[in-house]
Amino acid sequence: MEAKSFESQVLSKVYEEMQQRYVGYDDPAHSWEHIKRVNRLALYVAEKENADTFIVGMAALMHDIGHLSNDTSLHHADLSMSIAGELLVAYDISAETREAILHAIAAHSFSLGIEPRTLEAKVVRDADRLDSLGAIGILRWAITGLFDAQKKLPPIIPTILSLNGIFSMIVVICSTTSSPSCSNSMEQWLHTQVVFWPRSV
Ligand SMILES: [Fe+2]
Numbered sequence: 001m002e003a004k005s006f007e008s009q010v011l012s013k014v015y016e017e018m019q020q021r022y023v024g025y026d027d028p029a030h031s032w033e034h035i036k037r038v039n040r041l042a043l044y045v046a047e048k049e050n051a052d053t054f055i056v057g058m059a060a061l062m063h064d065i066g067h068l069s070n071d072t073s074l075h076h077a078d079l080s081m082s083i084a085g086e087l088l089v090a091y092d093i094s095a096e097t098r099e100a101i102l103h104a105i106a107a108h109s110f111s112l113g114i115e116p117r118t119l120e121a122k123v124v125r126d127a128d129r130l131d132s133l134g135a136i137g138i139l140r141w142a143i144t145g146l147f148d149a150q151k152k153l154p155p156i157i158p159t160i161l162s163l164n165g166i167f168s169m170i171v172v173i174c175s176t177t178s179s180p181s182c183s184n185s186m187e188q189w190l191h192t193q194v195v196f197w198p199r200s201v
């Protein structure tokens with residue numbers, strides 16, 4: 001089987017598997033819709049930046065899978081790496097590619113503090129951060145605050161999360177120049193807000 005054909009088949013299978021796993025997951029801010037948007041945006045940027053679309057796509061699809069775990073003792077990105085690592089072995093992905101995908105998953109998280117050292121990791125991190133911007137980003141933070149309030153967390157927790165979201169919006173720094181919204185160009189911003197995201201919402 002040709003490498004490209006193998007990779008596109010694996011990407012399709014992982015896409016379907018992730019879609020299935022997110023069925024019934026009730027955190028709207030980290031839902032399958034978020035994963036689809038990040039995946040779509042990451043692949044868009046990967047094409048522009050000549051990044052490896054297989055590594056980017058695989059990492060984008062699995063970057064938040066740790067949120068589905070009931071284990072609260074670990075950071076969700078660490079859980080994502082653990083779950084993704086098992087899947088990558090099951091799909092017979094080479095050790096070198098596995099490492100690249102897992103690094104991109106680890107580096108996507110702002111709070112984990114791992115700097116992306118590859119172009120693919122930068123693309124995935126940019127795509128994830130960009131989904132915290134604009135109208136969709138504001139909606140995600142509002143939903144997160146409401147969601148945590150419903151779980152009867154002390155009021156300070158949703159407040160901190162909301163502030164954290166706003167702070168993330170202010171300090172968001174893109175690693176790749178092709179990331180929509182990283183440019184000051186109004187045309188590019190409009191492309192992101194009006195053309196790109198609504199298609200996947
Ligand atoms: Fe995440």
Ligand SMILES: [Fe+2]
Pocket residue numbers: 034038063064128
């Ligand atoms: Fe995410």
